[in-house]
Amino acid sequence: MRLDPFVRDYQRFIADLSGILQSEETVFYLDTSVLMWAANIGRDARREFLAWCRSRPTGKMRVPVWAAHELHRHLLRGSLNANLKKAVSDAEAKLTDFARLTTERVDDALCIAKGYAGRDAYVTDVQKTVQRLKELGKIAGDEAASSGAADDVVDFVNDHILDTELDDIIRRINEVGELRYKHLMPPGYHDNKPENKFGDVVIWEEMLADLKDRTGPTQFDTVLISRDEKTDWVSSAPLVYNGGDKPQKSNRDMEFDVTLAHPLLIHEFSKKTSSRSLYVVPPGFVASALYYAPNSAGQASNVSKWFAASHRFDVIEKLATAALAARAAPVERANVAVANGEEAEPTVPPADLSPPVPARAFVAPSARAIASVNAFPLSSAYAQAPINLKDGLVASWVNSLVSGELPPLLFGKAMSGLIASDIRWATQANALFEQIAPNVEPANWNMAVLAVICSAYFDASGELHKVPQSEAALFALQMEPDARAAPAFAALNGFLKGADAQLPYLPGTGRQKVPYALNLLGGGGNGKADLLREVRVSGQPALIDRVPESSPQTLSRLLANDPSRGCTGKELRAVIAKHLFVPVELLATTWDTKKITWSADVGLASVDTTSEGGLSSLADEEDGDND
Incomplete structure (x- = not known):
C-alpha cells in the first residue's frame, strides 16, 4: 500500500482527471446518491447528464444492482x-x-x-x-x-444495470463486514444507517466483480460518480499546490481539492482489478471538468444546464476549476492583450482533453547531443522582445512545437533558458508542460522535458555541473511524479550515473524514501525549543558550523528567521528539501511537530555532484547559489 502525499498538485490532478473523463476506455459506475440526484434536478439538466452517460461507449457506464435496489426503495417511499x-x-x-x-x-x-x-x-x-x-x-x-423524472432515471438504470450475482457478495460480507466496519476499512464505515449498514461495501464488491474479467491491450481507468461526500472512500488533500510557491488549504466547496481514493481502497483495487486508477468524484466536479474544457477554448459547452444545476449560483464564478480554465484560455487572449499594448500573463494553448496521442518509441539522445543544441536565437529573441510581447513569443514556440515545426529538443533548451532567467517561467513552466502534453506525441514531449531537466545537471558542453542549477532542478522535482515523463527521467538517471554524479537524491530512481535524521538537544520541556545539533541526509552530515554571516547557506537566511524565534520541524524539513534538491515528501516527518532553534553561525551544506555523498560544506561560487 502507498500513502497519498500530504501536499498535492491541483493542476496535474485536474489535467489527469479531465483526460480520464473524456477517454472512451474509462469505466464509470453510478451509486444511489447520484441516481437520486439525477431524478431531483430539473428536466434540462437531467437530460444533459443522461445524454452524456449514454454517450459513453457500450459497457462503459454501469449501475450496480445494489444502487438500483436502493433507488427502487427510495422511489417506493416517496x-x-x-x-x-x-x-x-x-x-x-x-x-x-x-x-x-x-x-x-x-x-x-x-x-x-x-x-x-x-x-x-x-x-x-x-x-x-x-x-x-x-x-x-x-x-x-x-x-x-x-414522477416524470423518476421514469427518466428508471429507464436509464434498466439499460445500464449490472448482472451481478449477489449471493456470494452477501455471504462474504456476512463474514467480514463487521470487521471492516469496526476497523475503519473503506468503503462505508461512516454509514450510520442500520437498515443499510453495508450498502457501500456491496456496491464496492460489485465493482470489483465487474472489473475482474475486464482485460485487454488498452489500459483503462475507473470512475465512481457519487454525490455523497464519501469521506470513507476518499483521501482529501490537506494542502494543495496550484502553480505557486506555497501550498494552500484545500476547499471542497470551491472544488479546490485533490481528492484521491483512500490508499487502502486503492491497495485492494490494484490487487483485484487490472484498472490503472480509481477516482471517486461528485457529478458537479465532472460537470465542471466537461464544462470548462470547451469554454476555455472558446467553444460552446453541451453540459451548461447540468453544470448550473450542480453548483450554488453564488459560487460558480469562484470555483477553482473556473480560475484554472481561465489560465488555460487560448493564445488569442494573450494576442488581444498584446495588440492593446497590455502586459499579458504567461499564456499557453488550452489542453486538448481528448485521449493522449498513442505513444511511439522514445529514444533518448546523449547528454552531449542535448547540450549541443543551440537555442541562442530563440533565447536572444525573447530577451530583446518588449515586455508585453514576450509571452506571445513563447506562445508561438508552443504552436510551432505542436505543429511539428519546432524540434522538441530546441523547444526544451529554449525553455530551460527562460526557467533560469525569468522568475515568472520558473514558476509557470510546470503548468506549461502540463498543458501541452496532450497536444504532442509523448516521445516529443519527453524529449522537450529531457532538455530542460538535463540543463539542471549538465552545462553547455555536456559536463556535469558541480552544483545543480537551482530553478531547473526544482522544475525536475515537480515534474518527476508525472508518469508520462518516466522515459525522460530514466534517460536523465542514466546520464547522471554515467557521469558518476553524487547527489543526496538521484532523479529517476523511483522516488524512494531518502534517509533523513535530526539530532536535537532537548530544551527542557515547558514549550522550549530543542537545539539542532546535527542533520543527516542520505547518511551524510548536512549541518555545518561557523558559516559566515553573509553566506546564503546560513540556516537563519534559509529559514528567513533567527534562532530566538525558531521554527517547526516541518519548516526545517521543507528548507532542507529545497536546498538539497530532494522531494520534500521523501524526507521523514518524524520531527515535524518539534519546535527547533539553532546556533547563529550554522548553515546547510551545499549539493556538490563531485563530493562523496553529494554534499560539500562550501558552495562553488562559479556555479551559483543553491536556492
Missing part, C-alpha cells in the same frame, strides 16, 4: 420530494418565526429611519416574503414533474 418538502417546511417555520420576532421589535420611527413608510409597510413586506417562499417551494416541489 423520497424524491421528501428532502425538498422538509427544507421548505423548515425554511417557512424559520421565516415565520423571524416575522413574529421582527414585527414585535419594530416601530414607526425605526422603519422610517431605514427607508420604509412606517411599521405597517415593513410588516406587509415581511408577510409578502413569507408568502413568496411558499410559492417558490410549490414550483420546485411539483410532484408531476418529479
